[in-house]
Amino acid sequence: DSGVTQTPKHLITATGQRVTLRCSPRSGDLSVYWYQQSLDQGLQFLIQYYNGEERAKGNILERFSAQQFPDLHSELNLSSLELGDSALYFCASSVLAGDETQYFGPGTRLLVL
Amino acid sequence: AQTVTQSQPEMSVQEAETVTLSCTYDTSESNYYLFWYKQPPSRQMILVIRQEAYKQQNATENRFSVNFQKAAKSFSLKISDSQLGDTAMYFCAFMKRRGGATNKLIFGTGTLLAVQP
Numbered sequence: 208d209s210g211v212t213q214t215p216k217h218l219i220t221a222t223g224q225r226v227t228l229r230c231s232p233r234s235g236d237l238s239v240y241w242y243q244q245s246l247d248q249g250l251q252f253l254i255q256y257y258n259g260e261e262r263a264k265g266n267i268l269e270r271f272s273a274q275q276f277p278d279l280h281s282e283l284n285l286s287s288l289e290l291g292d293s294a295l296y297f298c299a300s301s302v303l304a305g306d307e308t309q310y311f312g313p314g315t316r317l318l319v320l
Numbered sequence: 321a322q323t324v325t326q327s328q329p330e331m332s333v334q335e336a337e338t339v340t341l342s343c344t345y346d347t348s349e350s351n352y353y354l355f356w357y358k359q360p361p362s363r364q365m366i367l368v369i370r371q372e373a374y375k376q377q378n379a380t381e382n383r384f385s386v387n388f389q390k391a392a393k394s395f396s397l398k399i400s401d402s403q404l405g406d407t408a409m410y411f412c413a414f415m416k417r418r419g420g421a422t423n424k425l426i427f428g429t430g431t432l433l434a435v436q437p
Contacts, residue, residue, distance in 0.1 A: 209366075240424065250411065252424035265424055295363060299425075308355070309415075309425060311365035 210234065211312035213298050219318045225286040228315045230298030232279055238262070238301045239281040240309055241273060245294035256281055288319045322347045324414050326428035333402045334436050340387075341397045341431045343412030351417040354388065354395045355425070360408040368410070371395065373417070399433075407435045 210233035220226055232239050241253040252265035256275035267273075270288075275281045285292060295316050299309040323346045333339035345354070356368040371379045371388050378386050383403075387396045399406055412428040 209364075242425070249429055250425075250427040252426075255424065263424060297365060299365075308353075308367060308370055310367065311357075313362075313364050316363075 209310040209312065211236075211298060211300050211310055213296075213312035213315050215315060216313065217316050217318075219320065220288060221320055222288055222290060224288050224319075225284065226288065226317065228283040228285070228296055228298075228317075230281045230283070230300075230312055232281070232298075232300030233310055236300035236302050236310075237279065238307075239275055239279070240299040240301070241267075241281070241283050242297040242299065242311075243294050244297060244314070245291075250297075253283070285317070290319050293317055293319045322349070322414050322416070322426050324412050324426055324428035326410075326412055326431050328431045329429070330432045330434070332434045332436060333399075335402055335404060337402055338398060338400045339402055339433065341399075341410050341412075341433065343395045343397070343428055345393050345395065345412070345414050347393070347414065347416075349416050353415045353417055354386075355413040355415070356384070356386070356395075356397045357411045357413060357427075358406075358408045359411065359430070360405075365411075369397065402435045404435050404437060406433065408433060 212231045237258045240255045244250045253267040255263045273283045295314045297314045298312045301307040301309045352373045354371045358366045383400045409430045413425045415423045
């Protein structure tokens with residue numbers, strides 16, 4: 208158990224819908240990262256927050272957004288969902304922004320039908 | 321841009337034997353971290369081992385060790401006394417080291433390791 212929690216574990220929805228994925232970092236970690244794992248694109252970095260502020264963006268679609276709240280939990284919002292958004296979405300956390308190992312949550316498996 | 325290459329899509333090893341997984345990377349950075357993560361059938365991403373590029377000594381964690389060749393940009397993982405529980409997808413990952421700034425992990429495509437009884 209890495210100490211990073213993600214909810215829900217599984218999500219099944221329809222095209223065009225909107226979903227919210229939630230992540231709670233390890234106690235004491237200020238930095239949260241979101242990654243997407245899909246069959247065709249592998250593991251890709253989406254976005255990172257540090258102590259409530261956005262720090263870096265990767266290959267994140269405009270239909271996707273995220274935020275980190277004062278209690279340091281983070282949410283990833285996916286809207287206007289398409290079949291190709293079906294993937295495993297990981298949250299990871301680390302103590303500092305950039306110099307520490309990232310510990311991963313169990314992931315949220317999203318299936319868009 | 322940095323890239324990570326794992327040229328072995330699948331490997332198989334007998335229980336109690338030793339196996340080495342290969343990873344090469346391309347970067348112009350001099351300061352960085354390298355990682356091996358394990359993803360068993362549960363799909364959880366588990367840190368196996370970490371190496372700081374400025375350290376010449378190869379990292380070791382119990383049965384897991386790395387062979388870090390900085391000049392060759394090679395970072396292989398050796399698993400000794402393989403166990404059935406080692407069956408998983410193994411990902412090599414690169415991260416630039418830059419104090420105070422975030423750094424994403426750049427992953428290879430993974431090597432699926434099967435440990436046979």
